[in-house]
Amino acid sequence: MKISAFKASNSHMRIADVLLTEEEEEEVEAEGGVGFPVMGGCSGRRGGGDGGCVGIVSRILSRLRRAKAKRVSVENARCTTNLPNGADLVYTAGPESDRSGECRREASFNLGIGCYLLRLIASSQNELDKMTELRTQMETLLRNVKEELKMKDTLVNPSESVDIHAYSTTDIIEGLESNDHNSLLNRTTSHVSSGSSTIKVHDQSLMCDWPKPGGMERLEAELEAELEHLQLHLDKEKLMQYTEQEREEETVMDTAYVSQSSSFGEVIDPVIDPREACPEVECGVPPYELERRLHEVLEARQQEQISELEAALECAKYKLHEKEKVQNPAEKKNISVHVKEEFFFTTESLDMKKAEFTLDSVRDSLIRQEDTIVFCLIERAKYPLNSPAYNQSYVPGFSGSSLVEHIVKQTETLQATAGRYENPEEHAFFPDNLPRSLVPSYNYSQVLHTAANSININKMIWDKYYNQLLPLFVAEGDDGNYASTASSDIDCLQALSRRIHYGKFVAEVKFRDAPHDYEPAIRAKDKDALMKLLTFEKVEEMVRRRVEKKAMVFGQEVNLDNDNSKGKYKVDPSVVSRLYVEWVMPLTKLVQVEYLLRRLD
Numbered sequence: 001m002k003i004s005a006f007k008a009s010n011s012h013m014r015i016a017d018v019l020l021t022e023e024e025e026e027e028v029e030a031e032g033g034v035g036f037p038v039m040g041g042c043s044g045r046r047g048g049g050d051g052g053c054v055g056i057v058s059r060i061l062s063r064l065r066r067a068k069a070k071r072v073s074v075e076n077a078r079c080t081t082n083l084p085n086g087a088d089l090v091y092t093a094g095p096e097s098d099r100s101g102e103c104r105r106e107a108s109f110n111l112g113i114g115c116y117l118l119r120l121i122a123s124s125q126n127e128l129d130k131m132t133e134l135r136t137q138m139e140t141l142l143r144n145v146k147e148e149l150k151m152k153d154t155l156v157n158p159s160e161s162v163d164i165h166a167y168s169t170t171d172i173i174e175g176l177e178s179n180d181h182n183s184l185l186n187r188t189t190s191h192v193s194s195g196s197s198t199i200k201v202h203d204q205s206l207m208c209d210w211p212k213p214g215g216m217e218r219l220e221a222e223l224e225a226e227l228e229h230l231q232l233h234l235d236k237e238k239l240m241q242y243t244e245q246e247r248e249e250e251t252v253m254d255t256a257y258v259s260q261s262s263s264f265g266e267v268i269d270p271v272i273d274p275r276e277a278c279p280e281v282e283c284g285v286p287p288y289e290l291e292r293r294l295h296e297v298l299e300a301r302q303q304e305q306i307s308e309l310e311a312a313l314e315c316a317k318y319k320l321h322e323k324e325k326v327q328n329p330a331e332k333k334n335i336s337v338h339v340k341e342e343f344f345f346t347t348e349s350l351d352m353k354k355a356e357f358t359l360d361s362v363r364d365s366l367i368r369q370e371d372t373i374v375f376c377l378i379e380r381a382k383y384p385l386n387s388p389a390y391n392q393s394y395v396p397g398f399s400g401s402s403l404v405e406h407i408v409k410q411t412e413t414l415q416a417t418a419g420r421y422e423n424p425e426e427h428a429f430f431p432d433n434l435p436r437s438l439v440p441s442y443n444y445s446q447v448l449h450t451a452a453n454s455i456n457i458n459k460m461i462w463d464k465y466y467n468q469l470l471p472l473f474v475a476e477g478d479d480g481n482y483a484s485t486a487s488s489d490i491d492c493l494q495a496l497s498r499r500i501h502y503g504k505f506v507a508e509v510k511f512r513d514a515p516h517d518y519e520p521a522i523r524a525k526d527k528d529a530l531m532k533l534l535t536f537e538k539v540e541e542m543v544r545r546r547v548e549k550k551a552m553v554f555g556q557e558v559n560l561d562n563d564n565s566k567g568k569y570k571v572d573p574s575v576v577s578r579l580y581v582e583w584v585m586p587l588t589k590l591v592q593v594e595y596l597l598r599r600l601d
């Protein structure tokens with residue numbers, strides 16, 4: 001065994017410099033030197049360590065001296081040396097030079113063993129010093145953390161968080177101060193839970209006996225983890241505090257919003273400085289970011305409110321519409337905007353279709369209705385007058401009604417159940433006691449003023465039709481086709497009624513085009529002024545000429561032989577022209593005046 005094996009590379013203290021005599025030193029040097037690494041233990045700062053280390057070295061070296069003395073006195077004797085491990089080394093006496101060499105080797109061996117032990121002791125002392133130093137650092141660190149936590153907890157929630165953190169950190173420090181390490185570990189692994197402010201160290205490996213191999217490193221690691229948890233909790237509380245702050249600010253903003261704003265597009269620009277909001281806490285989110293997020297929240301909330309109000313408005317509209325239908329079941333006979341027969345205005349598309357609700361489009365509809373009227377007259381002209389159909393005593397079973405009246409009433413009753421009078425264009429001749437529609441209702445547009453429902457001049461139309469118009473275009477006579485005659489009469493009456501009551505839509509268009517022109521006359525209830533405003537004589541003249549021509553074209557006899565049909569018409573065109581000039585257009589204008597008189601109600 002070579003002593004040189006114990007040589008340290010650097011920072012070592014040579015025991016020979018301290019205790020060996022020159023001679024002994026030379027002996028040791030001759031064997032290659034002796035030394036051991038100094039771990040800081042023997043030369044440590046603590047006095048106790050120095051004394052113990054030096055004492056051990058002295059004891060070892062005294063053994064070396066005793067061995068040397070022995071060597072001198074019994075040079076040739078056989079000597080036995082007890083090694084520290086109890087093993088006996090036996091040296092056999094031989095030549096002097098051999099014995100001297102053996103004794104040197106023995107001394108060197110003992111010196112080596114002593115150095116080895118010294119190094120172990122120094123290492124142990126060094127570990128102890130490290131632990132002590134680490135404990136001091138931990139104490140300082142935890143005290144700082146405790147103070148910081150106390151300060152933050154006071155800011156955040158005095159009733160909950162402070163207790164939790166104070167308990168935890170106090171326990172840790174108390175554990176450190178009392179050197180009760182197991183207690184410390186137990187406490188640090190079972191923190192108090194309270195509400196949402198709960199800290200838990202999940203590593204149960206901390207529940208170990210103290211000390212263990214590598215215990216200091218593990219404890220250090222675990223305490224670091226613990227500190228991280230504490231820091232995390234601190235950050236979380238900061239966040240919670242901030243969120244609460246934000247909520248409070250939002251509440252303030254909402255209050256301001258409700259009290260100040262009646263228009264939903266308005267966005268209030270809050271000037272909030274987060275540093276002012278939480279001056280004691282170092283905010284992790286920059287102020288501009290918080291302000292931006294606050295704006296986003298407010299904007300989203302306002303959008304939601306707008307959507308809700310829009311939905312509520314739609315719902316209210318629908319309910320209003322339904323109520324109107326229930327309140328006026330018998331008067332639900334207003335005209336729909338059947339401007340062109342191809343389309344109807346609906347509630348949903350009214351705004352979109354407004355552009356089509358013009359005087360031209362309404363006049364187009366009137367022109368198209370001329371065709372229906374002319375054809376109806378031609379059909380009715382097939383039959384003679386058939387006066388028994390209009391005699392109220394002709395059928396006793398009809399309770400005083402003529403056959404025509406009876407058929408018209410029965411027809412309207414039947415058609416009412418089919419929803420005919422749900423259409424505002426249709427007006428019944430006997431509207432009283434009509435049954436309700438049995439078909440699913442159609443959502444007709446409500447372009448007319450509600451007062452339009454009260455205008456129905458069918459009685460006048462009936463009288464003029466039977467008493468003035470009919471004798472003008474049908475032949476005298478009786479062919480017995482009373483039912484067919486009555487049916488043709490219904491067609492004529494309904495076509496004329498529709499055309500005349502369409503004056504409501506004509507008036508509405510005219511009013512919308514020039515409300516300032518009509519309003520004074522309406523307020524003055526000046527019928528003559530209104531009639532003057534809505535009359536277009538040139539247009540009337542065109543209408544007259546057109547319906548006359550239509551009567552000629554539609555009512556002519558069509559033969560393969562062109563000449564035969566000349567001058568022969570199924571309905572006299574002049575009668576049709578007269579019908580329009582004397583009744584249809586005047587009654588249409590009458591409806592317009594009646595409607596305009598109610599337009600501002």
Ligand SMILES: O=C(O)C(=O)C[C@]1(C(=O)O)C=C[C@@H](O)C=C1
Nearest residue numbers: 506535536537539540543585588
């Ligand atoms: O076209 C119009 O302006 C209408 O009012 C319709 C009508 C008609 O019944 O045909 C009525 C009055 C006008 O003087 C011209 C025509």
